[in-house]
Amino acid sequence: MNSHTSLSRGAGVALWRQISEALEREIRDGVHPAGARLPTEAELSERFGVNRHTVRRAMAELEEQGLIDVTQGRGTFVHLGAIAYLIGRRTRFHENMRRENRAARLELLESATEQASGPIARELEVTAGTPVIRLDTRSHADGLPLSLASHYFPAARFPGLVEIFRETGSVTASFARFGIADYTRRRTRVSARLPDAREQRLLEITRTRPVMATEAINVDAEGAVVEFGLSSFASDRIQLVFEG
Amino acid sequence: MNSHTSLSRGAGVALWRQISEALEREIRDGVHPAGARLPTEAELSERFGVNRHTVRRAMAELEEQGLIDVTQGRGTFVHLGAIAYLIGRRTRFHENMRRENRAARLELLESATEQASGPIARELEVTAGTPVIRLDTRSHADGLPLSLASHYFPAARFPGLVEIFRETGSVTASFARFGIADYTRRRTRVSARLPDAREQRLLEITRTRPVMATEAINVDAEGAVVEFGLSSFASDRIQLVFEG
DNA sequence: GGGTATTTGTTCGTATGTATT
DNA sequence: TAATACATACGAACAAATACC
Numbered sequence: 001m002n003s004h005t006s007l008s009r010g011a012g013v014a015l016w017r018q019i020s021e022a023l024e025r026e027i028r029d030g031v032h033p034a035g036a037r038l039p040t041e042a043e044l045s046e047r048f049g050v051n052r053h054t055v056r057r058a059m060a061e062l063e064e065q066g067l068i069d070v071t072q073g074r075g076t077f078v079h080l081g082a083i084a085y086l087i088g089r090r091t092r093f094h095e096n097m098r099r100e101n102r103a104a105r106l107e108l109l110e111s112a113t114e115q116a117s118g119p120i121a122r123e124l125e126v127t128a129g130t131p132v133i134r135l136d137t138r139s140h141a142d143g144l145p146l147s148l149a150s151h152y153f154p155a156a157r158f159p160g161l162v163e164i165f166r167e168t169g170s171v172t173a174s175f176a177r178f179g180i181a182d183y184t185r186r187r188t189r190v191s192a193r194l195p196d197a198r199e200q201r202l203l204e205i206t207r208t209r210p211v212m213a214t215e216a217i218n219v220d221a222e223g224a225v226v227e228f229g230l231s232s233f234a235s236d237r238i239q240l241v242f243e244g
Numbered sequence: 245m246n247s248h249t250s251l252s253r254g255a256g257v258a259l260w261r262q263i264s265e266a267l268e269r270e271i272r273d274g275v276h277p278a279g280a281r282l283p284t285e286a287e288l289s290e291r292f293g294v295n296r297h298t299v300r301r302a303m304a305e306l307e308e309q310g311l312i313d314v315t316q317g318r319g320t321f322v323h324l325g326a327i328a329y330l331i332g333r334r335t336r337f338h339e340n341m342r343r344e345n346r347a348a349r350l351e352l353l354e355s356a357t358e359q360a361s362g363p364i365a366r367e368l369e370v371t372a373g374t375p376v377i378r379l380d381t382r383s384h385a386d387g388l389p390l391s392l393a394s395h396y397f398p399a400a401r402f403p404g405l406v407e408i409f410r411e412t413g414s415v416t417a418s419f420a421r422f423g424i425a426d427y428t429r430r431r432t433r434v435s436a437r438l439p440d441a442r443e444q445r446l447l448e449i450t451r452t453r454p455v456m457a458t459e460a461i462n463v464d465a466e467g468a469v470v471e472f473g474l475s476s477f478a479s480d481r482i483q484l485v486f487e488g
Numbered sequence: 489g490g491g492t493a494t495t496t497g498t499t500c501g502t503a504t505g506t507a508t509t
Numbered sequence: 510t511a512a513t514a515c516a517t518a519c520g521a522a523c524a525a526a527t528a529c530c
Contacts, residue, residue, distance in 0.1 A: 010505095014516080014517060014518090015517080015518075016517080016518090040494080040495060040496085041495075041496070042494095042495080050518080050519085051518060051519045051520070052519095052520095053517095053518070053519075053520090054517080054518060054519080056496085056497090057517085057518090059496095064438060064451070064452065065438060066437070066438070070496070071495090071496075071526080071527080072495070072496045072497060072525065072526045072527075073494075073495055073496060073497095073525070073526030073527030073528075074494095074495070074496080074526075074527055074528075075494090075495060075496080075527090075528095076495090076496085186487070187485065187486065187487045188485070188486040189483055189484070189485045189486075190434055190456065190483065190484040190485075190486070191456070191479055191482075191483040191484070192436035192454040192455070192456045192479035193310075193454060193479060194308065194309060194310070194452070194454065207308070208308065208438070208452070210436040210437060210438065210454035210479075211436070212434065212435070212436045212456070235435055235436035235437060235454075238435075239433055239434065239435040240433070240434040240435070241431065241432070241433045241434075242431065242432040242433075242434070242486045243430070243431045258497080258498060258499090259498080259499075260498075260499090284513085284514060284515085285514075285515070286513095286514080294499080294500085295499060295500050295501070297498095297499070297500075297501090298498080298499060298500085300515085300516090301498085301499090303515095314515075315507085315508085315514095315515080316506070316507050316508075316514075316515045316516060317506075317507035317508030317509075317513080317514060317515060317516095318507080318508055318509080318514075318515085319508090319513095319514065319515080320514095320515085
């Protein structure tokens with residue numbers, strides 16, 4: 001009666017890798033369903049007959065792959081596959097969430113009026129130093145953070161925007177107050193990277209789960225730039241869909 | 245004369261984190277220029293007055309962030325910042341690379357004719373089991389791998405596609421042989437994740453650098469689906485730009 | 489609310505294997 | 510071949526966060 005799961009020592013493949021592959025198989029096979037708690041490090045090191053460090057190396061790999069979530073003092077859990085969709089181009093955040101039947105919220109983290117720096121000015125098509133309004137927001141769907149964003153607007157065109165946004169909680173609704181019935185996405189740049197400390201905290205993700213970083217330009221019916229936005233999306237919770 | 249760099253012990257911040265932050269600062273400040281070799285783990289553990297394991301933990305963090313490249317037996321080097329751009333929507337790979345003045349190559353890794361599985365069939369708008377041609381490709385810009393892709397085509401419409409692609413090395417040029425002068429992108433889905441083993445190898449990236457995974461549908465002038473493509477892009481080398 | 493047990497996180501030490509130069 | 514440098518693995522101890530009573 002050996003409770004150990006046999007690993008091949010001295011073969012070409014590291015023990016920690018054999019362990020992570022065994023656990024990955026078990027997770028994919030449903031031995032540990034989504035949300036389930038995994039055995040503790042101590043129990044696993046007992047089961048596999050290795051040092052706790054070796055188990056920890058394997059767990060780090062699984063966390064990196066997004067298969068498990070680890071919390072100090074709590075334990076290790078099979079990652080809850082959270083799916084979500086979003087749309088590009090001409091759609092709005094609240095509209096999107098409504099289509100997905102999700103409770104939407106756009107939280108205002110911070111706001112300021114600043115002088116446009118070089119890159120911001122170029123995207124907004126104003127001269128550097130022109131006053132711009134910056135709104136830092138965090139979006140939620142069903143209570144889970146989806147994205148962080150910094151929205152930049154030409155201050156001259158949108159006096160009192162911050163208060164209006166505080167009322168409406170929506171960029172689209174705020175634009176409407178200024179007579180902008182429609183606006184469209186001129187361009188979106190997408191890249192991917194690992195999150196910085198702020199993103200990890202505010203998006204509630206671990207440091208090994210990538211974010212999609214976007215730069216977006218919105219223009220009014222006349223083609224004038226009304227908003228430049230820098231966003232980062234929790235890639236585990238969202239997929240960007242561009243239709244054209 | 246203490247050659248140690250002072251760390252604060254017993255403060256709230258782990259030693260390995262202080263070390264990775266110190267090295268990150270040095271790299272960003274140009275103390276270690278891109279491509280430069282970093283001191284060995286032994287030298288760093290001496291400098292910071294910690295165990296080599298603690299240095300290794302810090303190095304793992306920097307590698308995860310993409311700041312350094314580590315190779316067994318060789319040493320540790322500051323990551324060479326490779327930049328590249330790409331475009332979305334109605335443009336073509338070779339056209340893109342020409343605009344960026346980069347040497348483009350689309351390498352055929354594998355090809356096969358298969359029966360369409362459920363998801364593939366749905367996207368290609370054919371019934372499941374219909375024969376489809378699959379082309380697995382790898383794209384390069386200036387010799388560096390940019391992306392991997394699996395392209396699916398309805399086999400009935402494109403007899404002999406594989407040989408034609410082998411000749412032309414281009415999807416667009418192959419389509420032209422079948423009388424398709426133009427085709428457009430109907431939809432693109434974008435997500436981000438960490439690369440699997442195959443992607444790590446073929447894209448020549450480490451396991452901590454994210455890839456952008458895309459699903460794309462191309463249609464001809466009549467709106468019929470001519471191609472469904474699954475790609476993964478090395479996010480360190482490319483940025484996706486969607487214009488609309 | 490508070491103390492205790494549990495569980496993961498950090499750090500040290502040591503030994504040996506493997507890839508590169 | 511020898512030296513160097515990173516990779517893996519074991520053991521021990523304490524810290525920090527959480528859960529439980």
